Amino acid sequence: MPDEKLPAGATAQAAEPASAHRSRLIEGMAHSVAAKGYADITVADIVREAGVSKRTFYECFATKNDCLIALYVAASHGALKVLKEAIDPGRDWKTQVEHALGAYLACLASNPALLRTLFIEILGLGSEGLQVRRRMNQELADFVVQVVGVGHSHPAQDSAHTAAMAMAVVGGINELVLQAIENGGTAKLATLTPACSALVRAVLTAPAPNPAALRA
Template identity: 50%
Template sequence: MKPKNSPDADDASNEHRARLLQAMAQVAAAQGLTATSIAAVVAEAGVSKRTFYEHFADKDACFLELYRAASASALRTLRESVQVGRPWQDQVEHALGAYLAHLAAGPQLIRMLFVEIHHLGPEGATVRREVMQHLANFMLETINTQGPVLTPTMAVAAVGGIHELVLQAIERGEAAELEQLTPSASAVVRLLAGAPLASGKKKNGPPKRAV
């Protein structure tokens, strides 16, 4: 029997945690968080309830960890999509397009995550603010490379506005078409940064798009 602190034991623990998060994503996306039971999650993951409780205090804790993990994955896509050397307006629009396309790739899961997080009380609010702050920090890092353009307060406001656009699209049943929000999301950032909206055709750039 492997000691609990051995590399093999750590690998097995990490694998179990990942399987539980994946199972939570699948079950909750299909049934909704309220109807999701720990029994259904462990059955989907192929582990025991004891294993579940070794990783998570309860169902909500597992969901919040899933929310963090899904948000971190989307943020990685956002960061990896930055095109260094281009004007910040173009960088932000391109990155937001990639971010929204990433969310749209899992419409059922994203709908569940974006809606259910509002129903988890103070803990849910804390994790949601944590994730929004990460996104706001990304905007500040991307936009303010040459000097202060966007303030921290306006960065948080921009993230809040974009999340509201996403929620409205989800409520309209358009979670799979979130990438279409890119021009509007980009306009929110430009306005809050005090930058002019794109107009006409730009050299070496895309044609004018409605916002």
């Protein structure tokens, strides 16, 4: 694919490593979707925001969808980083969960347009979008298990049950966020903190079912 004329001021970017170009393009995607929504943006919009050429885009990403997936992963890791940094080991785990969830939800609410794209439009990518969404949800569920495990011990045989319940908690929180997005309540996501915290406490502190009792 022939290169296009670089946007003004982009010549200096030619010497940047590929990782820097990739980061600029992901940021360009974020600005583009926040301004216009994913369905209406083009690769031209992304490269204009990033200050690079179309050739550089296709050296980093095969398609616009690939760039959206990269943005989704970066944004998800950013939100997870906020969650992790909000953990205070000096507090009991229930207080830690509530404080961390509040910080996480506030982070999600900070960019409503981007949030809608990442929670809703990522699913429009089909199996690719679903796969990466599940991977990010698994990372979040693993972290929930880690935090809860520090202050609330489970028998070894309950580990699989706890992991499954953690994923159920993540799914429940995601559904509450989706509902807020659809109802135009993105700016008030932090008000979901008590409900999300109660969900974590109720689900992850419940004892695993007794297999013998289930068979009876």
